[in-house]
Amino acid sequence: MVILRKRIHERKMVERNYEPPSHWMQWEKRVYCNYDANICAALSLLQNFLMNSRxxxxxxxxxxxxxxxxxxxxxxxxxxxxxxxxxxxxxxxx
Structure with missing residues (x-):
């Protein structure tokens, strides 16, 4: 489900040719564009930890x-x- 949301978000950003507002700082622009990927990676790490532990x-x-x-x-x-x-x-x- 998370991966599906990530792909839908990526498609919407490509279709809209989205650019963050110019008043945002550089790190905000970088994080916002990769937000779904970061969430997916964090949940994947948590899931791997929980599945591989007792x-x-x-x-x-x-x-x-x-x-x-x-x-x-x-x-x-x-x-x-x-x-x-x-x-x-x-x-x-x-």
């Missing part, structure tokens, strides 16, 4: 990914709330 390592890796994202998001949200409360207190007192 089931417990694969499940542990997936569990680590699924748990770390909500935990880091919650931590960041509480830290932002702490900063907002500190700023409100500083403006109220000052």
């Amino acid at each position: 089931p417990s390592v694969a499940f542990g890796t997936m569990l680590l990914l699924f748990v770390s994202v909500p935990v880091s998001t919650t931590f960041s949200a509480f830290r932002m709330l702490d900063i907002v409360l500190w700023l409100m207190d500083a403006t109220h007192v000052g």
Whole structure:
């Protein structure tokens, strides 16, 4: 499915003769043109790692990914709330 999306995107870019906007930096232009290929390569590496490892390592890796994202998001949200409360207190007192 990923490869099909990549090929459809490549065909659309060829048909439209797409060029990124001129105000973009050079690395943005390079990455945007190869975005689907980069995603496909990253997923391929992840899939190869998970398929060639023991089931417990694969499940542990997936569990680590699924748990770390909500935990880091919650931590960041509480830290932002702490900063907002500190700023409100500083403006109220000052």
